[in-house]
Amino acid sequence: xxxxxxxxxxxxxxxxxxxxxxxxxxxxxxxxxxxxxxxxxxxxxxxxxxxxxxxxxxxxxxxxxxxxxxxxxxxxxxxxxxxxxxxxxxxxxxxxxxxxxxxxxxxxxxxxxxxxxxxxxxxxxxxxxxxxxxxxxxxxxxxxxxxxxxxxxxxxxxxxxxxxxxxxxxxxxxxxxxxxxxxxxxxxxxxxxxxxxxxxxxxxxxxxxxxxxxxxxxxxxxxxxxxxxxxxxxxxxxxxxxxxxxxxxxxxxxxxxxxxxxxxxxxxxxxxxxxxxxxxxxxxxx
Amino acid sequence: xxxxxxxxxxxxxxxxxxxxxxxxxxxxxxxxxxxxxxxxxxxxxxxxxxxxxxxxxxxxxxxxxxxxxxxxxxxxxxxxxxxxxxxxxxxxxxxxxxxxxxxxxxxxxxxxxxxxxxxxxxxxxxxxxxxxxxxxxxxxxxxxxxxxxxxxxxxxxxxxxxxxxxxxxxxxxxxxxxxxxxxxxxxxxxxxxxxxxxxxxxxxxxxxxxxxxxxxxxxxxxxxxxxxxxxxxxxxxxxxxxxxxxxxxxxxxxxxxxxxxxxxxxxxxxxxxxxxxxxxxxxxxxxxxxxxxxxxxxxxxxxxxxxxxxxxxxxxxxxxxxxxxxxxxxxxxxxxxxxxxxx
Numbered sequence: 001x002x003x004x005x006x007x008x009x010x011x012x013x014x015x016x017x018x019x020x021x022x023x024x025x026x027x028x029x030x031x032x033x034x035x036x037x038x039x040x041x042x043x044x045x046x047x048x049x050x051x052x053x054x055x056x057x058x059x060x061x062x063x064x065x066x067x068x069x070x071x072x073x074x075x076x077x078x079x080x081x082x083x084x085x086x087x088x089x090x091x092x093x094x095x096x097x098x099x100x101x102x103x104x105x106x107x108x109x110x111x112x113x114x115x116x117x118x119x120x121x122x123x124x125x126x127x128x129x130x131x132x133x134x135x136x137x138x139x140x141x142x143x144x145x146x147x148x149x150x151x152x153x154x155x156x157x158x159x160x161x162x163x164x165x166x167x168x169x170x171x172x173x174x175x176x177x178x179x180x181x182x183x184x185x186x187x188x189x190x191x192x193x194x195x196x197x198x199x200x201x202x203x204x205x206x207x208x209x210x211x212x213x214x215x216x217x218x219x220x221x222x223x224x225x226x227x228x229x230x231x232x233x234x235x236x237x238x239x240x241x242x243x244x245x246x247x248x249x250x251x252x253x254x255x256x257x258x259x260x261x262x263x264x265x266x267x268x269x270x271x272x273x274x275x276x277x278x279x280x281x282x283x284x285x286x
Numbered sequence: 287x288x289x290x291x292x293x294x295x296x297x298x299x300x301x302x303x304x305x306x307x308x309x310x311x312x313x314x315x316x317x318x319x320x321x322x323x324x325x326x327x328x329x330x331x332x333x334x335x336x337x338x339x340x341x342x343x344x345x346x347x348x349x350x351x352x353x354x355x356x357x358x359x360x361x362x363x364x365x366x367x368x369x370x371x372x373x374x375x376x377x378x379x380x381x382x383x384x385x386x387x388x389x390x391x392x393x394x395x396x397x398x399x400x401x402x403x404x405x406x407x408x409x410x411x412x413x414x415x416x417x418x419x420x421x422x423x424x425x426x427x428x429x430x431x432x433x434x435x436x437x438x439x440x441x442x443x444x445x446x447x448x449x450x451x452x453x454x455x456x457x458x459x460x461x462x463x464x465x466x467x468x469x470x471x472x473x474x475x476x477x478x479x480x481x482x483x484x485x486x487x488x489x490x491x492x493x494x495x496x497x498x499x500x501x502x503x504x505x506x507x508x509x510x511x512x513x514x515x516x517x518x519x520x521x522x523x524x525x526x527x528x529x530x531x532x533x534x535x536x537x538x539x540x541x542x543x544x545x546x547x548x549x550x551x552x553x554x555x556x557x558x559x560x561x562x563x564x565x566x567x568x569x570x571x572x573x574x575x576x577x578x579x580x581x582x583x584x585x586x587x588x589x590x591x592x593x594x595x596x597x598x599x600x601x602x603x604x605x606x607x608x609x610x611x612x613x614x615x616x617x618x619x620x621x622x623x624x625x626x627x628x629x
Contacts, residue, residue: 033405083590089351092408093546093589096539100582107575214535218416221409229405260420263413267398270410274402 004130005251006244011136013243014143015201019220020227020235021150022194028167028230029187032081032091037195038217039102044069044199045208046110049117058120058200065196073192077185085184106210114209135204146197147236150190154232163187167230215259222266227278234278301471301553309464316453326524329456331564333520336463338544338556340513343470346550347479348506349486350399351408353538357415358391358511360422360533362518367435367528368428376442377449377523384519385512391418392511396504415538422530434529437522449523459520463557466513471553473509482506543585549595558597 019037026034047068048061055061076098084091119135126132154160165173166183174180202212223242227234242262249261269277312332316325341355365387369380398410422429429435439449445461447454473479484492485499493499522528540563548559567577592599 027405033409080586088405089408090589090593092405093542094586096542097582097585097589100536100539100578100585102582104575104579104582108579218412218535222413225406225409256424257420260417260424263417263420266413267410267417270406271398271401274406 001251002248005247007130007132008136008251009244009247010240011133011139011243012247013240014140015198015216015239016219016223016243017147017236017239018143018194018198018201019216020223020239021147021232022191022198023220023224024227024230024232024235025150025187025194026191027224028232029163029184030081030085030091031088032084033088033095033221034081034188034191035092035095035217035221036076036098036102037191037220038213038215039099039106040069040072040192040195040213041199041202041216041220042106042208042210042213043072043102044196045202045212046106046199047196048200048203049115049208052117052120058203061120062197062200065200066193069192069196069199070189073189074185076192077188081188082181103210110210112210114207116207117203119204119206139201139204142197142201146194150194150232159186219262222262226266226269226276228276231276231278234276238277301475302468305464305467305471309460309467313457313460316456322452325452325456327564327568328561329452329459329524330521331561332456332459332463332557333517333524334541334544334563335557335560336459336466336520337514337517338541338548338560339467339470339553340510340517341541342545342548342550342552342556343473343513344506344510345545346552346555347474347486348482348503350396350503350506351542352395352411352507352510353408353535353542354395354411354415354418355510355514355541356533356535356537357418358388358395358514359518359521359537359541360528360530361391361418362388362515363522363528363532364422364429364435364518365515366519366522367437370437371430371435377439377519378442378444381516381519384515386515388515388518389508389512392514393504393508395511396507399503399507400500412535412538415533415535419530419534422533429530432529432531434527436527438526439523455524459524462516462520466516467553467557470509470513474553478502478505539585540581543581545595546585546588546593547595549597551594552597555595555597559595562596 019041022040023034023037026032044065047065048058051061051064052058080094080098081091084094121135121138124131124133152160154163162173162178162183163186165176165178166180170180173183198216202208202216219242223239224235226242227236227238242265245265246258246262250258253261315328320328337355337359341352344355345351362384365384366377366380369375369383375383395411395414398414399407402410423432425431439455442449444458447458449455449458481492481497481502484495485497485502489499521532525532544559544563545556546559547562548555548557550556552558563581567574567581570577570580572580588595
């Protein structure tokens, strides 16, 4: 029972971690809180679903979700968020408007009904201590792989160095010849792609609807804030931690109240450590 | 209300009189024979205008944005519904309770602002709203869970107006709305209003001048919460039922849009925004989904081109026609003058 809950928690937590890392990347570079990430997750899920219906392949769906979200990320940055870089609170309000637009468009395309889907991989191994569903194992592996790639890119490549430089001090970065605007755009793209991948993972729950992103939105932010906005490793760890706590609370106490636990924990942690647990900051340590 | 440069009694009283006359004109509209649908729409618009004014006061005057406003609005409604269900308390009897619930909830939402700031605080208020929604959904014995609570006004009357009659209920809503706006106007024009605006422009500077920023912020939240409580209570008797899904994060976004559309620093901004929101969608006759998309676009365009709302555009047009635009030292100073309390 305990192992089972922890394992389930890992599976949910890996989705949270992906979304939170996307949020944190965008915030770290632009100081913009993009609340439309829940809808990006939803679009990722629906893109996968559409491609899978057309071609029968979830692998193609994965690629499509990533590509489509990269395009969405580029477009929203270029045509909306770029105008709000100087006043981040405006960026936040704009993202609320985007929620209405994206959610409405999703209802237009796919109706408000819940669509039932088969998870990409079926079956499970009974390990005695707990049942390991193949799909969730795949989810965890994908999340870990993607987060590792993020980490390597950030810490070990020239691009990552430029990204961290822009996050620390845009002016100085520009003086060093770093194309600041392009780096910021790339952060929006990366953030959107992470949400798209998270959307693919969400499919494993077996059903999607235009409102599927709502619960992930606030959880993603809870995780990003607990981890400390701007901290990628903080977001990854807090995501997994919150997933496990949520799963344990659902298993041992009551599943109807999980939202209250999650947000209650977040509020409590932020009152205790106002800038998050990791070396978080309103400033940035990517 | 334009420029109270001369401090005569008339210029002090004029805005109040204007509000009362405007409210009086609005209150008799139902007797000119619009359809029930229009009256019901106008009632909702008035209620959202009241709640929006609470948020507008908080955001426009003290500079704090709360995304828990819809949740507090809902709490006001739930307070009334629970009073009716368990104690048989009617509209008037439960109104003070709804106000107090909103007041306390507003003050409680303000508490995290002592520790957190900026984005962290706004997202915290979102989370507070979610927690309230979960409680409403799960505390079945008290709130009726997902099904909610039904509330029928019965035969109650107030000022001789029957609550059960749609037209008379609209008039009652307008009366209460005008009363709320009068109180808010008084607060904006008081010394305290100036203090709040000072905190909005520069909190550390205000603190250095001896302003208790923390306490004043909590007061502002409490006032905005109380206004939301009144509106929520009105909404209960308009809808005649209450359920948690009416007060989700999406409702908070709608409030934000209403305030932004009209102009957050103007007393009548949220009211203008609310009537536009309700009647524009009706006028265009689009399916609800396209309305939502449309308002999302409007929200984005508004904040980018006119962050102080439609009224600021009108004000600019008006002032440039009557006299050359005064040179403001920064973009914000003109709406301080507009409140009429800089002197």
